[in-house]
Amino acid sequence: MVLHTGEIHQENQVKVEDLPVFEFKNILTATNNFDLANKIGQGGFGTVYKGQLPGGLEIAVKRLSKTSGQGLEEFMNEVIVISKLQHRNLVRLLGCCIKGEEKMLVYEYMPNNSLDFYLFDPIKKKVLDWQKRSYIIEGISRGLLYLHRDSRLRIIHRDLKLSNILLDGDLNPKISDFGMARIFGGTENEGNTRRIVGTYGYMSPEYAMEGLFSEKSDVFSFGVMLLEIISGKKNTSFYNHEEAINLLGYVWKLWNEEDIVSLIDSEIYNSNNMDQILRCIHIGLLCVQELAKERPTMAKVISMLNNEIDKFPQPCQPAFIDRRIEDIGESSQNIRLLTSMNDVTITSLHGR
Structure with missing residues (x-):
């Protein structure tokens, strides 16, 4: 799957397969089936949940709303941009998860909010x-x-x-x-x-x-x-x-x-x-x-x-x-x- 937006040039396209991919079942387990108790944010793109992987690593899962056209464009743009960046003062993208209509970005968890x-x-x-x-x-x-x-x-x-x-x-x-x-x-x-x-x-x-x-x-x-x-x-x-x-x-x-x-x-x-x-x-x-x-x-x-x-x-x-x-x-x-x-x-x- 290749992601790109109308404002991103062809040479800046990114394949989702180039990113680490999380299995959907593991995301479900990590977030306790997207339990509302784990909800930590909300935006035009959808909802952010806190999760924990089997090894103990805490993650933040940005789950795209299935009804958000704006969110889909932002999701694609975010993959394109942040997958190419690495700096101690930028939040780190760990990978993504795509299954059917479900599209998610997985980030390092920031315990002290914003x-x-x-x-x-x-x-x-x-x-x-x-x-x-x-x-x-x-x-x-x-x-x-x-x-x-x-x-x-x-x-x-x-x-x-x-x-x-x-x-x-x-x-x-x-x-x-x-x-x-x-x-x-x-x-x-x-x-x-x-x-x-x-x-x-x-x-x-x-x-x-x-x-x-x-x-x-x-x-x-x-x-x-x-x-x-x-x-x-x-x-x-x-x-x-x-x-x-x-x-x-x-x-x-x-x-x-x-x-x-x-x-x-x-x-x-x-x-x-x-x-x-x-x-x-x-x-x-x-x-x-x-x-x-x-x-x-x-x-x-x-x-x-x-x-x-x-x-x-x-x-x-x-x-x-x-x-x-x-x-x-x-x-x-x-x-x-x-x-x-x-x-x-x-x-x-x-x-x-």
């Missing part, structure tokens, strides 16, 4: 001190640099968000969910699509409005995550009713008022960490600038995080920071959708 599970819980986030958050930021940035520049392929993830950053037993971060990812060929630097996929609050303006995506689209998403990690607030749920701004707008307001220290999550607020934290806020603002050309590459981001660059440019205003939802006209559907406060994945912004 980053948002911890960061936005007032109790759980106490384990994320600055040292741990700094380590997580570094891991995400290195995984992203690998996707963009260091792997055999050039990958644009297109759906980076905290819920797609999984944590292993030691809280090491691993980028997951490559169903929306796009492979770039040799000299290709930018793509264009009419099928806009991603999540409210994390999508770059050029992608949300025009369907243009590049490394800088992922950089924008990384910048949003960085500011969320520092503040402990979620961009898509933060809403200042007096100012009618989202988290990015709030950060920009504090930056201009020279009160950016107010942004910092109390769990990491410490004078000993202040220089590093302020450096990360500055980097985050550079990553979410409206114009893609103004944003740094991930290679430059890592240099800035590692103190290899002393002087940073002043950031320009982020995109979509001060629009009231009720003030957006019907002709501006893309902006209206992007500034929604709900964390919902976009599959299309066009009429059907």
Whole structure:
């Protein structure tokens, strides 16, 4: 069986037989017949279950919904992309299982769930001190640099968000969910699509409005995550009713008022960490600038995080920071959708 999608070039096709194949009966046993007690996730593609193989290895089984056309395309895309990748900060694909209409991907199990599970819980986030958050930021940035520049392929993830950053037993971060990812060929630097996929609050303006995506689209998403990690607030749920701004707008307001220290999550607020934290806020603002050309590459981001660059440019205003939802006209559907406060994945912004 050869898997490919309309947006993947012929040379990037992958045979399922090239991957380790799990027998269906073994997956049934591992998940106790897909017992609801083992359900650990749900998405447009279907359901994710925790399982355990006879040797004791814990796995996560992504089971494609039989009724999801979108899920089938994402399943195929994920096999194509992640089967070619290997990095300590990317979730590892162990194999697949296909039997009749059943299609499943088998991953290493991440016992500590996703980053948002911890960061936005007032109790759980106490384990994320600055040292741990700094380590997580570094891991995400290195995984992203690998996707963009260091792997055999050039990958644009297109759906980076905290819920797609999984944590292993030691809280090491691993980028997951490559169903929306796009492979770039040799000299290709930018793509264009009419099928806009991603999540409210994390999508770059050029992608949300025009369907243009590049490394800088992922950089924008990384910048949003960085500011969320520092503040402990979620961009898509933060809403200042007096100012009618989202988290990015709030950060920009504090930056201009020279009160950016107010942004910092109390769990990491410490004078000993202040220089590093302020450096990360500055980097985050550079990553979410409206114009893609103004944003740094991930290679430059890592240099800035590692103190290899002393002087940073002043950031320009982020995109979509001060629009009231009720003030957006019907002709501006893309902006209206992007500034929604709900964390919902976009599959299309066009009429059907």
